[in-house]
Amino acid sequence: MTALIPTEDEVMLRDAARAFCEAAGVANLRAVRDAGKPYDADLWAEMVAMGWAGVLVGEDEGGSDMGFAAANVLAEEMGRSLIASPFLSSAVIAATALRRAGRSAAAIADGTATYALALDETRKFAPEATAMEARALGNGFVLTGSKAFVAEGTSASRLLVLARAEAGLTLFDIDAESAGLSRDRLALVDSRDHAALRFEGVEATGDDVVGEVGGGLVALGPALRAGQATISAELLGLSVGAFAMTTGYLKERKQFGRVIGSFQALQHRAAHLFSEIEVTASAIAHAGRMLDADPDNADLAVSLAKARASETAGLAVREGVQMHGGIGMTDEYDIGFYMKRARVGAEWLGDYGYHAGRVAALKGQAAA
Amino acid sequence: MADGGQESLAAFRDEIADWIDRNAPADVRGRDFDESDICWGGRNFVFKSEGQKLWMDRCSARGLTAPRWDTAYGGAGFTRAQEKVWLEELARLRVKKPLESFGLWMLGPALLAFGTEEQKRHYLPQITRGEIRWCQGYSEPGAGSDLASVQTFGADKGDHWLVNGQKIWTSYADKADWIFALVRTDREAAKHKGISFLLVDMTTPGISTRPIRLISGKSPFCETFFDDVVIPKDQIVGEVNRGWDVAKHLLTHEREMIGGGGSGAIGARSIGSVLADGDITDPHTVARAQKLEIDSLAFGLTMERYRDLAKQGGVGHASAMLKYYGTELNKDRYELLMTAGGSDALAWDGKYGALAPEWLRTKANSIEGGTSEVMLDILSKRVLELPGE
The missing domain is CATH 1.10.540.10 (Acyl-CoA dehydrogenase/oxidase, N-terminal domain)
Known part of the structure; x- marks a missing residue:
């Protein structure tokens, strides 16, 4: 490698x-x-x-x-x-x-x-539990059900939709303007484009099936791993950005007649955060290399990356806001934007607990 | 041997695995090892078995006790990739490393970087053959985290130094043959600029040692006393009063090693070995185990990434991160192992062997070689460039 x-x-x-x-x-x-x-x-x-x-x-x-x-x-x-x-x-x-x-x-x-992935139906990431119905009709299917948390859901021109056919979970590639489909914008904390989708008898043809009927998770698996690795990379970048903003502030803000970055209590927390970011960066680099070299065996690397990135980003933004003090709470300063995006990114495509469980299962450790 | 890419590395792997399989005696293979299985070498070392001695001799004849050192100095001239293969094959075949010592970890690298050609040819092969066991004389009662404040003094007597003072936390000083020590040779200069890096035969008159009993019940560390000890002028590494350069170089090295668990100071007991019994199912302990697994895997990748960075031109003070993170992680690991082991883990020597003393031993990981707090100071000031007071 x-x-x-x-x-x-x-x-x-x-x-x-x-x-x-x-x-x-x-x-x-x-x-x-x-x-x-x-x-x-x-x-x-x-x-x-x-x-x-x-x-x-x-x-x-x-x-x-x-x-x-x-x-x-x-x-x-x-x-x-x-x-x-x-x-x-x-x-x-x-x-x-x-x-x-x-x-x-x-x-x-x-x-x-542009595409969106219509997958989550409940508050937590659980592809296997997908319930949306794909009922066979002639040579095609009729999709009925709802999707709860779809990133880029209002703006996408096409959708990848996971639904349950008689043969099992199946992935569809459909027009986002299909009849029977409604998209409601979700105003989430990160101010990005998210939507809840309702499918009321949306028709799909056999040609719209990605991969095999009943093979939805097989078709989606590599794409999910890629997405999980890449959101991890985004969260790493977010951590680095929030950290740079925070250390910059530590070097200029004065209290008690001193630059606050000269206080050891803050220095050691900053140094600890630096360490966490460095360790997470290694997991991200490894996931990228594994996906390029051996994508079918990259599950562990990807879950490791997503778990670490979710946790590190959370720490980076919490420390960021705390070290900024009162102005960290204001909309005028950018650090709050980092905190809000970190929370959404940590949740999307599986949170820390989901991926920690995956790592444990893949390592053969006793899982809960 | 040249590192000729993946194909020749695969051939190298087959070759080295075959050699290990043919040469490793039964005494050093096929089981779990603990501290008592470490071969330290030296004049007074009592080998645990004939096989242990045979394995050390067979390996040193092939340069395999110091695989990356030049063959002229008793090494095998391996590349980093080849050394990695050698270690992987040892682990796969469950064969113990032939020799571990402060000579291999610390003095060797110092001599390779700062020693004269004559010193390298004299001292290094003694280390690779396991003939001389070295110890490290750094800390003093008044110079721990503030190491550059050492007071042990070498008075210039023309052809020799006359050394008086005391060292503390000298690992295995009572078992070592020679000591490398930081000695103040100029009291007038700034504290970093009056220290020399001296090499001393422990049988020199005036040197005495006293073991310190630790919370683990063991006594790996000693106090070492220098009372009018005569040290010839050629027993110096680097220049007079420039010993801090050597010490700093070694400290960086030591930190990477302690952080990476490569020194033998840290056991590499896996979490699975204790959780495997299957009766630990409470969510809190399971969650701790999962987090530790994640952090350990990511830290292992970080060691790898930093080795790649080092090849590209160095990581500088950021290596303090490896020491800080690795030692804190190892302490967490042992806390979890003790929790998982329950009452079986509380015995000095019980179902999990020496787990309890190992757990106590890990508490020193974040103290020795620069405390976690000193590491965080280094990161704050040198890497993040946060201001001083």
């Missing part, structure tokens, strides 16, 4: 992505929120033009095909600056699912389509 440090190409990609994301900054998310938009469409168009939407799409379909470690690099930089975009849902999750199933992902790479 390639070393756990970035290759020359990855360093170049990172530097370019950092410059781009920092130029937009948290101000971009703030503006998106204040305008009530799902994300900045112009910014996304620029990302598409740079090949980011096609990062996991084959070159024969117009993608840049850079791989999962590269997708992690991009997500980490977006996380540092809290950039809102359909990158994870569309360019990572959907592109991986479609490609694995031998379907075209060209529309993802060129930005003409």
Whole structure:
């Protein structure tokens, strides 16, 4: 396996992505929120033009095909600056699912389509428990049920939907404007685009099935792992961004006639947080490498990454707000945006407890 | 041997596994090992078995007690990747490492970085052959975390130094043949600039040791007294009054090792070995075990990533993170092991062997080689560049 440090190409990609994301900054998310938009469409168009939407799409379909470690690099930089975009849902999750199933992902790479993943039906991530009905009708299916927590749910032009057919869980690729489908925007703490979906007799054809009928989890598995790794990378970037903002503040804020960063009580907490971030960064790097080298055996690496990233991001933003003191509680300062996104990112695609259980099961340890 | 990529590494693995299998005596293989199985070498070492001695000799003849050192100094000239394969194959075949010592871990690396060619050719093979056992004379009663305040003094007497003073926490000083020590050779200079790194034969008149009984019931550490000890001028590593450079270099090395559990100071007992009995099902303990598993795996990857970073040009003061995190993690591991072991774990020597003394031993991990608090200070000031008072 390639070393756990970035290759020359990855360093170049990172530097370019950092410059781009920092130029937009948290101000971009703030503006998106204040305008009530799902994300900045112009910014996304620029990302598409740079090949980011096609990062996991084959070159024969117009993608840049850079791989999962590269997708992690991009997500980490977006996380540092809290950039809102359909990158994870569309360019990572959907592109991986479609490609694995031998379907075209060209529309993802060129930005003409964006996808959302309609999976969760209850308050917790539990794909196996999916209950939405896919009733056979002629050569097709009729989808009935609801999805509770769909990232990019209002803005996506297409949906990957997991539903239960007679043969078992099945993954569908359908138009987000299908008849019988309604999408209600969820106003969540991170100000990003989320929706609850209702399917009332939405028709899908046999051609809309991704992979095999009854093979929904097989088709979705690699895509979920990719999404879990990439949201972990975003959370790592978020941690790094919040930490940089916090240490910056420790170096300038004065109380008791001293810069507060000179207090050992704060120094040691900052140094501890630095350590946690470094350890988490290793798990993220490893997950990216495993997905590129041996994707079918990457489950442990991915769950390790998601567990660590969820926990570290939580610590980074809690310490961030506390060390900022009163102004950390204000909307005017950016640190609060980090706290809110960290909470959503930690929940999405399985929280710490879910992935800790996965790690224990995969390591053969006594699970609860 | 050259590192010629994956294919030749696979061939190397087959070759080394075959050699281990043919040469490792039954005494050093096929079971769990504890502290009593460590081969320390040295003039006075009592081998646990004939096989232990045979294994050490067979390995040292092939340079395998110090795989990465140059063959001219008793090593095997392995690359890092080859050394990793060697260690992996030892673990896979459940064979004990042939030799462990402060010479291999500490003095060797110091001589390789700062010693003269003559010193390397003289001292290093004695270490790889397990002939001389070294101990480390750093801390003093008044110089613990503030190590640069050492007061043990070497008076310049022309062709030798006359040394007086006291060291403490000298690991296995009562069993060692030689000691490498930080000795003040200039009292006028700033505290970091008046220290020399000296090498001393423990049989030199005027040296005495006294073991310190610890909470674990064991006495791995000693007080070491220097009373008019004559040390010839050529027994110095690096330049006079520049010993702090050597010490700093070694401390960085030691921190990575203690953090990584590579020194033998930390047992690598797995959590599974104690949880496996299946009667530990309470959610709190299970949750602790899951968290520890996650953190241990991620820390293992961090050791790997930092080795990759080091190859690329160094990690500098960030290595303090490895020491801090690794030792705190190991203490957590032993707390959990004791919880999981329940009353079976409370005996000095019970169902889980020496688990209780090992647990007590781990409390020193975050004290020795720079406390966790000193590590956090280093990270705050040198890495995060937070201001001083």
